[in-house]
Amino acid sequence: MEFIKEEREEIQIEETVKHEETEEQTEMMPLKEENEELNVMQDTDLNKKHDLITGRTSFSCPQTGKTYSQKKAQKTGTRNNFTCQECGQSFYQRGNLTIHMRIHSGEKTYICKQCGNSFIRKGDLKSHMNIHTGERSYTCPHCGRSFTHRQTLTVHIRIHTGEKPFTCSLCGNCFIRIGDLKSHMRIHTGEKPYTCKQCGNCFIRIGDLKSHMKIHTGEQSYICPHCGRSFTHRQTLTVHKRIHTGEKPYTCQQCGKSFTQHGNLKVHMRIHDGEKPFTCQQCGKYFIEHGNLKVHMRIHTGEKPFTCPQCGKCFSVKGTLKSHMSVHTGEKPYVCPQCGISFTQHGSFNRHMRIHTREKPYTC
Missing domain, CATH: 3.30.160.60 (Classic Zinc Finger)
Incomplete structure (x- = not known):
């Protein structure tokens, strides 16, 4: 049965560094453009001016003519000054690079006193604390569901609006989250970075590995009320119950065929579209499903598992x-x-x- 993942409320925080850490960064507010990102400049590069009416001191950049409220204004002439030596990613501020380096070093300086979980950024810890306090400050205007994180709400609203801003450049599939696009790209590249230490199986997503680990632990928390069969995942139980109820909520608009799972409908639609996104690199044959390509590859490898x-x-x-x-x-x-x-x-x-x-x- 195709693996069904539960909708995660907690979204992955992207590598883009948040500017909530006021202890490590000083927020600079330009006078002329509020949203202009700033970069550290030398004192000699700024022309100091004093307004006799307001009493404010301002600093103008001779390269762009923009005016800032503090001497440590930032980033006008030179961009991406601070580069990570590990992966080559560049940043506008040294503080952002410092935080980014913790991804490579594994350093997590912010620790939750209640559960011991540790985090790279202070903002991540603050967001995590909402789990313990139960605070849900962000409410969906469409369905009334509430969330602990604003970004989680932003992603959730796309379910109602149908917005999928992240598009695969190889096959055209669109996604609600950038993390989903990154995971999807591994289907094309074949990358499986998450490995089970017990059996060596590799997975595209860390969530798939976590779900797989329940096979080794024997954990089966969800029991079917119709036949007593137990499952490791709630969503798998939800889909299984449709066998008993006969429910097929996903219907093809072109031929009327119905399916128990949304993934099956998506695969079926490729029959109408003629889409075959999975290509054998050895003989050039195309396939509708990735599983069909995997089986086909055994012809070339001789594998009989x-x-x-x-x-x-x-x-x-x-x-x-x-x-x-x-x-x-x-x-x-x-x-x-x-x-x-x-x-x-x-x-x-x-x-x-x-x-x-x-x-x-x-x-x-």
Whole structure:
């Protein structure tokens, strides 16, 4: 079953450094342009002026003519002065570079006294504290749902507006969050940076790794009230219950076919669009689904990861192993409704049905 992730209320804070840390940075307010970002300049580069009426002292930059309220105005002539030696990212302020370096060093100087969680930025700690206080200051004007973080609300509102500002340059898919786009790009690059230390499985997203770890811990918190089956994820249970209820909330507007999962509808739409975004790098064949490409790659690699426990025969596709197991069990699940003959494999059943339908699909 396709893995379904829960909607996360907590969003990932991007590398863009917040300007909430007044202990490490001095906020500069220019007189002429409030939003102009600033960069540290030498005292000799600024012309000091004093207004006799207001009593204010101002400093004008000889390069741009802009006027600032403090001598340590910033960033007019020279941009991106401070560069990270680890990754090459540049910053307008030294303080921002200092904070960014903690990503590489792993230093987390701001510690929550209640739970011990540590953070790179002071602003991150302040936002985290809302979890303990229960404060939810930001309310959605569309549905009334409240959030602890303003940015979480901003992202949530896009669900109502349909806005998807982040677009994949390779396949054109659009996303609500930039983090979702970054994760999506790994499908194209093949990058899987999150590795399970117990079994070595690799994952595109850290959330997928966390969910996978429940397999090793045996944690199954969500139980189906209809059949008693338990699941590690609430969303997986939600989708599973649709088997019992028959609910298929996602409908194709072109052909009317309905699906239990939104992901299945998205994949189905590629049939109508003719979109095949996944390409084999060895033979150039295109596929609608990434899973189909993975299975296809085994033709080139010779990999057969599915082994019969009774005879040791190996298969490249899990479904082929399931069909093969019928040989050992004697099970014949495919029964002809016209004459009652049963078959172990669906392909054999299809061939038999042509006797009754007189269909001859192959022409000489």
